[in-house]
Amino acid sequence: MSQKEENIKVGISIGDLNGIGCEIILKCFEDSRMLEICTPIIFGNSKPLSYAKKAIESSTNYQGIDRLSQVINEKVNVYNVWKESLNINYGENDPLIGKYAIKSFVAATEALKNGEIDVLVTAPINKYNSQDDDFKYPGHTDYLNKQLEGDALMLLMSDELKVGLLTDHIPLKEVAQHITIDLIRKKTKILNKTLIQDFNILKPRIAILGLNPHAGDDGVIGTEEIEIIKPAVQKLNEEGILISGPFPADGFFGSETYRHFDAVIACYHDQGLAPFKALSFGQGVNYTAGLNKIRTSPDHGTAYDIAGKGLADPSSFREAIFVALDIFKNRHYNAEASQNPLQPQEKDLSTKKSDN
Known part of the structure; x- marks a missing residue:
């Protein structure tokens, strides 16, 4: 396996900070074996993750970075998309928080377009509070279809x-x-x-x-x-x-x-x-098929009713990462196979002399 495949960079948009996004991300990477198969880069800010880590008593460690060039492979990286502090109120539908969920998603999508991450996994957003003059899309899929090549x-x-x-x-x-x-x-x-x-x-x-x-x-x-x-x-x-x-x-x-x-x-x-x-x-x-880049997400929403209580199940989010990695590898292998087809070998038709 090449160095590229060993360190597949998984960009993660942080989702609605008042929902379970931070919790399922942290829980997912409590298993250190996840870092053997990918390098996660969370687009957002270290502060809400620290708040969530304390609330659910998570053991996940991470490092904050200010440039994507600072990413360390096989570590949990948090790319600081914004610097300011936010008031986190688990379970609350807050339009301001919705705007920061979109900041994370837009920044991660840009990195995906530029090849700075290999795949994108999105934590859940609230479709209502994420709407404003700069983002008028009913969900992740419609925005990605606009930004990336292909038909979603x-x-x-x-x-x-x-x-x-x-x-x-x-x-x-x-x-x-x-x-x-x-x-x-x-x-x-x-x-x-x-x-x-x-x-x-x-x-x-x-x-x-x-x-x-x-x-x-x-x-x-x-x-x-x-x-x-x-x-x-x-x-x-x-x-x-x-x-x-x-x-x-x-x-x-x-x-x-x-x-x-x-x-x-x-x-x-x-x-x-x-x-x-x-x-x-x-x-x-949830896989956004048909595009030139890979994006997956869990099959659930923000789950405001259990946010901050340590009850969220990270299984679907973890599976979203696995699926993104598998698709990335399949595309990588298929692209290599199409570029380097097996060359037909000429048969040696000469008669070999016997040793007898």
Whole structure:
């Protein structure tokens, strides 16, 4: 393994300081073995981490740095994005705190763009208090899609299930008008490429869910399946992509049909995330697929109700780091393989003399 791979730099945005972000970060790196596989760089400030460390009695040690060139490999680094002190009130929805969560995220994204970190793992933010004149995005994914190369696809994943979304943070009443044949083809191709490039699945099997109850019941409950989804599936099949459906969402998960596929496409946010979280909550990872850089996050929010009490489970955050590292390695190996294909060897057809 190269030096680059041994010291994969994991940038971490600190999240909402009144939530559980600092707690799950600290708990994650209490296990020193994490530092054997990556070098974490937390974008924020040492003071809220110290406050959280005292509140939950964490054993994690870290060093503050003022420039990314000061990073020490295999240590927990805290890059001071701001200097001022902030009033931390666990469980409080505070717009000022929301602005600092975005400062952390924007700085980490810039470092990701510039190659100063290899992957980005984001702690949870509050979508409401993070909105201001400089940041008008409904979440991390939309901002990353604007800043990075490619087309983003929100992909929730666990060991058992991968769910991609045709539409994500839009009102339910607007979903139907957004779903088109072109959108289905675009998102499916992104997902197919992701499964090959990032997860080494050579011939992915993809399922797509119907928009309406019972997948429309042959037009009785809706016609989107007949007029949009089925034609898109047919076109994708003709292009060599193995996609099946549309499936009725309730029966698809209830009968565990999802186990026969490498990934599932849901038409809207809760259609995919409700069953995903029922099956995998606390162990799942949100991966922003389709971009030239890698970003993951845990599958939960700020959890104001338990913030500062030492009750937060770092499992999903830890898994988000593992997934980011695995995808980085897969992309690295695949890029090397494509640049250095095996050269055919000429066979020696000469007849060798016998020693007899």
